Amino acid sequence: MVTKWDPSKWEIHKLYSGHPDLKKLLPHTEILSRGTLSEFLNRYSYVYIKGKNEHTGLRMIKARKIRHGYEFVNVKGDPIYTESFEDFYEQVTEGRRSSSILVQRAIDLAKIEGRPFSTRLMLMRDRREKWQYAGMLAKVAGEHSVVTNIRRGGGYAATIEHALSKSLGYSREQIERMKEKIIDTGYRLIRYAAKRGYKTYETGIDIGIDKKGQIWIIEVNLAYPSYGLFNRLEDKTYYRRIKELAAEYKKKK
Template identity: 30%
Template sequence: MRFVLFVMNKVDNKQRTRSESKWAKYQILKSLPDLIPYLPATQRFTRRNLWQFIAKYGTVMLKPTLGHSGYGIIQVSRLEKYRYALQKEDRKIILDGKQAVYEQIDKMILDQSYLVQQRIPLAQIEKRPFDIRVVVSRANKDTARKIKGMFAKVAEEGYVITNVASQVIPVKQAIESSNLKPDSIQKLIRKIELVCLVAARYLCSFYPSQNMIGLDIGLDRDAQVWIIEANFKPSMKPFLLLKRRSEPQK
């Protein structure tokens, strides 16, 4: 796959959006054809959209439109014809019937705006899912955006999302330790970088004052790259942690 890394810095004012919600950023990314293959199917959460996604994907993720750090994310899975599992953090509930499921979700989301998203079966390390945070930044408005760094987050035992991470490790180490068997780890990492550069530069054409973007990247069991979401305030603490680990002990 070839990518066009040049993205116009100026976008028609009618296309601009001030919203920084997950839904707004998803719609922007989806409007670039090159990125569509890397985006999980996503819709606004409604009763109809929930059951359509469950019917198609079996398992979905419900996310607050304005959430961060994994707060409020709910996984909904179809177990049998009329039986479903809901998981929030490390708590799982088994329910029978669509009505019971919807009523439970309604209690959990408390009238917040939510999205429903296709669940990506993330690659695993010792049976724990992991994803990759890639940070794209620029020094100022006159410099080009570049990859500042990346790291892998491994989920804590019992969790289905990586925001509660048991480990933060280098990406190459994560892929080598995982159940993935890519033809070339370097080519896979380069593909991740290219996808993130395209996504970040395109997002920044709508948010020109944004100097730093964190992209959460999932790899499924076939090593397919997925843009799970974009974050405008990515934490830099994991980079400091990795740097300290790599420094020789005195």
């Protein structure tokens, strides 16, 4: 039984790859090598290259194969071009072992005024150790950023209602159905982790929604999830609930 867990992205991917349904929501991901990078670039329009143990969008690269070479952006800014695959591989692995890096299919996320967003879902245990829905928001990427992490790429926090209305034109009923789907997926994620022996009392889950309304599991933080973003919303209801649940659980301990 695992009592303390600070998982890598790869460990999380392997964990949920074992679930018959949740694995369908995971973007195709592999350990980086010349072979896997070449395969992904030929197969997908865009790919992400990111460290197994790096968080907050650190050194996140979005790349694609173009007619006469390769193009990539490191976190944010203007694209960098290179003609040679070998030169491209050397640049995206600079200072890192390839075994510590993942290559992943990039999901075509829904956008607000041309800027992609992902959702952050918070689930927490109460004093009776029952899981409770604590809040949800949208993380909108900064201008020219390839990550929705606001600390790293700029951007802003918004309500999920605003994000779904502006990006996909959802009605109130469609928004509520999507929220229920995301929350249900979150509960399934934490229950499966518990079933596999992982203990946690709070989790921050990043869910992507593509342009067709399909949800994708981007990241599951089962240890030390950040929730400061909720304090950026004008309505502090979720932030207060998160703080209250955290204090309630710690008092019980």
